[in-house]
Amino acid sequence: MKASVIVFPASNCDRDVAVALKEVSGRAPAMVWHGGVDLPSSDLIVLPGGFSYGDYLRSGALAARSPVMRAVIEQAKSGVPVLGICNGFQVLTESGLLPGVLLRNAGLKFICKDVHLTIERDDTLYSSDYKDNKVIKVPVAHHDGNYFADDNTISQLEDEGRVAFRYCDRYGNASSEANINGSRNNIAGIYDEKACILGMMPHPERMIAPELGGIGGLPLFRSILDTLH
């Protein structure tokens, strides 16, 4: 699997996700600097977590308009899967590849902790390896993770089965208490129409080994490998 990880100024999870990809696929991804317009042809593009451009203007806004993103959008439109994690999710919404926007957390605080997520679908490129677990534990670390979209967009996402993950309690109840940041419908991650692009606030790459606190994120990378192998 040829993966490319896009590196923006102040990305800080690029190496974590590179480790996860290498661990699972045995092949190190290409690390692609944001300033170039050349993006190697890839089986998977990852937009990593971090605080690109210091979150200036709006989180992800400046990264979404950086030179390399033109190539990312082009490859995405031709069907190359794109995974955006945390800041990467913000970049995906800002670039128009996914609908909606990530607002400041409802409680205004930066949230850094392990959370539980429901796996809403286990038939996608990113989730086929989650057949046995419907609830996973992975960390979040964000200030702007409050998913918002207008009513029509939310119903469309729900009707088309494009919600990937919801914040829930340990038993899988997506209750308002478990909604850490005020996201509409507890949404923690969404797909595009073809479930080829995934944006998610939590960090699966930080839960890929017991010594990191768990393996809740590992099946996500295994799913990708199983499908793209």
Added chain:
Amino acid sequence: MKARIHVTLKQGVLDPQGKAISHTLEALGFEGVKKVRQGKFIEIELAETDEQRAGEQVEQMCQKLLANMVIENYDYKLVS
């Protein structure tokens, strides 16, 4: 020519920062604060001297970058 641009949240979009400001104003003893909405003010110096062309340029800037049209509105004034 200068463009003075205001970017504001659309109606119906939650503004937790505005809410926090409102609470703090109350705590400072300011009475009658009904609602606070926080936005952005951006000032841009333009080389363009023609008002119409400058306006078109600023429109594009707002739509392409300065405002996120999903949640924000913008308006601007040109001053020479």
